[in-house]
Amino acid sequence: MKLDEILAFNEKFVENKDYIPYVSDGVPSKKLAIITCMDARLIELLQKAINIKNGDAKMIKTAGAQINNPYGSIMRSILVAVYALKAEEVLVIGHLNCGMNSMDPNKVIDSMKDHGISQETINTLEHTGIDLKDWLKGFNNLEDEVLRSVNVVRDHPLIAKTIPVHGLTIDPTTGKLTVVTNGYSIASH
Ligand SMILES: [Zn+2]
Structure with a gap:
């Protein structure tokens, strides 16, 4: 049973204080909200490839990094990240070879x-x-889909126009990022 394995590991993890390198408060120190795919290849790679450490960003993961419903839970999480947790920029990161x-x-x-x-x-x-x-x-089409999701956020009536919303893709093997749309050119200052 996988759960038994997880619980046994967890007991040692806490006992040995292996959590110490990861301690941080809940406010994202890089002031970022990142929406990306639940793909298993991105668990560690994405953070390493963009230099995000524990405590740096709000990570919102969903199949395909797709934001479909402007009043669904993904958009709600983005609003909470921005207005309750001080995220100042939003990144939507889709990936090549996505199952979606x-x-x-x-x-x-x-x-x-x-x-x-x-x-x-x-x-x-x-x-x-x-x-x-x-x-x-x-x-x-991955780029079209990233742009579509970015536009759900940019066009949202509750997202201030001053919040840059960027769209990118990542290669799930090499970690290489490609910019689909840069939010600085669109956000107002
Ligand atoms: Zn994916």
């Missing part, structure tokens, strides 16, 4: 069925107006 790029929602739905979710349940949801295929679909 060209993801087929039908395959996800098939996998749900393999796990015992019935067609009836799926039909019921669709009858209540939830378009599962649309909800689960990925994106076609």
Whole structure:
């Protein structure tokens, strides 16, 4: 069981005070909010590649680094980072070879069925107006998608125009960043 393994490790981690190098308060010292993908290749690589250490930034992770709903939990987290936790810049960082790029929602739905979710349940949801295929679909072009998500933040009525919102991509192997859109040219001073 993975949980048992995690708990056993954790007990030693705390006992040995291995947390000491990571102690910091909750205010991001680099004043950044970063929205990126949940991809496992980015767990350590992203932080190393952009020189972010524990305590430096608010990290918001979601599949594909996509911000779809202007009033969903990702956007809510960004607003909290900016207005309650003093983040001054927002970075949306998508990555090459993202699983959400060209993801087929039908395959996800098939996998749900393999796990015992019935067609009836799926039909019921669709009858209540939830378009599962649309909800689960990925994106076609990484740069376009980063820009689209950046614009959800930039155009948000509750985001001050003075907050720069940048869009980037990262190579999940080399850590190389590419700027899709630089927020300084758009934010007002
Ligand atoms: Zn991804």
